Amino acid sequence: MAEKILAPLAGKVVSVNIAVGDAVxxxxxxxxxxxxxxxxxxxxxxxxxxxxxxVKEGAEVEEDDVLAVIE
Amino acid sequence: xxxxxxxFVSGLGGVFAAMALLYGAIRxxxxxxxxxxxxxxx
Amino acid sequence: xxxxxxxxxxxxxFYLTPGMLIMWVIALVLIYLAIAKDYEPxxxxxxGFGILLVNLPLTGLMTPGEGLIWRFYHYGIQWEVIPPLIFxxxxxxTDFGPLLANPRLIFLGAGAQGGxxxxxxxxxxxxxxxxxxxxxxxxxxxxxxxxxxxATKLAPHMLGSCAVAAYSYMALVPIIQPPIMKLxxxxxxRVIHMQKGRKVKPLEKIVFxxxxxxxxxxxxxxSAPLVAMFMLGNLFRxxxxxxRLTHASQNELLNxxxxxxxxxxxxxxNAENFLQPKVIFIxxxxxxxxxxxxxxxxxxxxxMNLFSRNKINPLLGAAGVSAVPMAARVVHKVAAxxxxxxxxxxxxxxxxxxxxxxxxxxxxxxxxLLG
Numbered sequence: 001m002a003e004k005i006l007a008p009l010a011g012k013v014v015s016v017n018i019a020v021g022d023a024v025x026x027x028x029x030x031x032x033x034x035x036x037x038x039x040x041x042x043x044x045x046x047x048x049x050x051x052x053x054x055v056k057e058g059a060e061v062e063e064d065d066v067l068a069v070i071e
Numbered sequence: 072x073x074x075x076x077x078x079f080v081s082g083l084g085g086v087f088a089a090m091a092l093l094y095g096a097i098r099x100x101x102x103x104x105x106x107x108x109x110x111x112x113x
Numbered sequence: 114x115x116x117x118x119x120x121x122x123x124x125x126x127f128y129l130t131p132g133m134l135i136m137w138v139i140a141l142v143l144i145y146l147a148i149a150k151d152y153e154p155x156x157x158x159x160x161g162f163g164i165l166l167v168n169l170p171l172t173g174l175m176t177p178g179e180g181l182i183w184r185f186y187h188y189g190i191q192w193e194v195i196p197p198l199i200f201x202x203x204x205x206x207t208d209f210g211p212l213l214a215n216p217r218l219i220f221l222g223a224g225a226q227g228g229x230x231x232x233x234x235x236x237x238x239x240x241x242x243x244x245x246x247x248x249x250x251x252x253x254x255x256x257x258x259x260x261x262x263x264a265t266k267l268a269p270h271m272l273g274s275c276a277v278a279a280y281s282y283m284a285l286v287p288i289i290q291p292p293i294m295k296l297x298x299x300x301x302x303r304v305i306h307m308q309k310g311r312k313v314k315p316l317e318k319i320v321f322x323x324x325x326x327x328x329x330x331x332x333x334x335x336s337a338p339l340v341a342m343f344m345l346g347n348l349f350r351x352x353x354x355x356x357r358l359t360h361a362s363q364n365e366l367l368n369x370x371x372x373x374x375x376x377x378x379x380x381x382x383n384a385e386n387f388l389q390p391k392v393i394f395i396x397x398x399x400x401x402x403x404x405x406x407x408x409x410x411x412x413x414x415x416x417m418n419l420f421s422r423n424k425i426n427p428l429l430g431a432a433g434v435s436a437v438p439m440a441a442r443v444v445h446k447v448a449a450x451x452x453x454x455x456x457x458x459x460x461x462x463x464x465x466x467x468x469x470x471x472x473x474x475x476x477x478x479x480x481x482l483l484g
Binding site: 072074075077078079081082083085086087088089090091092093094096097098100101104107108 | 212213220227243311316475479
């Protein structure tokens with residue numbers, strides 16, 4: 001089952017720590033979004049493999065944008 | 072002392088009253104804008 | 114030789130007092146904290162320098178009618194020009210979106226003003242008069258320009274110490290708030306995830322500053338100078354047709370007036386005025402005000418949870434303290450400690466900006482009743 005990681009807040013992606021094909025575990029740090037001058041790490045919601053990463057470092061994201069898909 | 076209590080009560084009451092009115096205003100605005108938006112979609 | 118001595122005597126050295134030297138130390142500490150520790154440097158740096166200047170003898174910088182800094186003070190602060198202009202800039206910087214998405218969180222911005230009134234009460238009980246107590250209480254709103262605005266009108270002799278207390282405690286929000294937040298909430302409350310707010314349309318964001326101005330100014334006319342400018346700045350921002358004005362309010366104008374705010378506020382703190390036992394109590398009560406505000410915000414959130422099915426994470430109550438965005442960041446971090454995947458930052462911005470409005474209303478009410 002595919003699980004999407006949605007952006008919980010709007011901001012700028014400052015780092016992406018996952019790549020397609022990575023095996024990931026719940027609570028691993030997936031990427032970091034900067035908003036309100038604060039870096040917010042976004043965590044993996046479930047165990048699985050990364051199927052898709054839809055954002056790059058430096059991208060501006062809106063709330064609820066799909067950041068990555070985990071399977 | 073009596074005056075201090077009056078200020079305490081009316082001040083706190085006033086702040087909450089202002090926020091309640093703003094809350095009402097926000098809800099009303101969202102209702103109206105939803106209506107307008109809904110009409111456009113039809 | 115004689116003239117040399119005469120010249121020497123016109124220098125300030127002979128007129129230094131021990132009090133002035135103590136004030137130098139205070140000024141240098143503030144400057145140090147601003148530079149090395151990044152404590153609200155935009156304000157504390159000019160304030161610190163202002164304190165130093167006014168404690169140099171014979172300068173006449175604060176002589177009424179003549180002094181340079183006195184002119185900044187008189188025309189900027191006493192004439193009530195600068196704090197409202199700061200609010201114009203803050204309005205242009207404020208995004209009410211998170212508040213409009215979760216409108217009920219607006220009450221948390223009112224809840225945190227409980228600390229203002231509790232402190233007012235404690236200060237009055239400790240022997241400050243009503244006007245002084247109100248000025249000390251408003252420190253708990255964690256809003257610098259509002260504190261300065263109210264102090265100028267009610268207790269100008271306490272302006273410097275109240276402003277310094279407000280700005281220093283704002284810098285200390287990440288240290289002051291978390292212990293209280295953890296004490297007042299249970300682990301199961303801290304992990305509550307918030308339900309998604311509604312989508313906010315651009316039209317709502319335009320309507321809000323207009324409605325907000327009408328509602329608040331009608332209810333508390335004395336808050337008009339601050340509310341009017343705040344909402345105007347926000348209208349500039351949301352209207353999206355006056356980018357230049359928005360930009361100017363947020364940047365150039367705000368930066369320029371910040372310079373003319375800090376310096377004269379610092380310059381009100383001469384040794385005779387500042388070195389009094391009262392000042393220690395002001396700082397103590399100011400801290401108490403921050404703590405009370407955090408606590409009352411959280412307690413209100415818990416109270417609201419008793420009556421609603423859709424629970425609020427009570428940590429959000431602490432964001433009602435209007436130190437924008439420090440209090441919201443603190444809420445986010447404390448919540449993330451309990452549950453990594455709970456991202457509260459944007460929810461916390463709602464009560465945070467509501468807290469600004471709440472503090473202004475509280476100040477307006479004090480002015481109405483005591484001014």
